[in-house]
Amino acid sequence: MNLNTNTLPVAIGAAFGGGFFAGVNQVGGKTYALIVSPKLFGEFKGRWHASKESVPGAEDYADGLANTNAMAAAGSDLAKAVRASVIEGFDDWYVPARDELELIYRNLKPTAQENYASFRDGENPSSVPMGRHYTEELPAQTSVDEFREGGNQALDAVWHWSSTQYGPSSSHAWTQYFDYGSQYDGHKSYEGRARAVRRLEI
Structure with a gap:
């Protein structure tokens, strides 16, 4: 369905x-509405992968669906659980790519903490409009009560997995911290959270 x-x-x-509508991004020259799942059904916990071997096809910064499918094909229990989920009647949920996860933080930041404004945190060429480097004040805490810290849809103020493998090291994948916004790499064997998303082409 196109919107x-x-x-x-x-x-x-x-x-x-x-x-819940989380923003607009571009993947492969197409524009999509990004939808973050309800927390009760769409929050998953687990390891990115049990193996530190490279997962071909999971390197994309914007296409979380392709990444998640590659993860699942390589045996990731986390990816398989997300792809097998049926939430509110939809079965096309996946683990967000690095840029998709950043967009969720930018638009639905749960905390009032200052942002980590170092290196290139916040730069997002896939989002519409293009994401710029964070400042300590921006992005600010979301004004959406349900997504503020303590709200029933808020992303917990901890790091979350993206589906994007960390290029310099096949044993790591990109994460996004939802307390102060740092984008960092985590070892695939770490237990972490993942919030499922889906997308609709515009």
């Missing part, structure tokens, strides 16, 4: 498509 801009929710965090 047009008139059918998108006006507000970030609005109920939409089986979850």
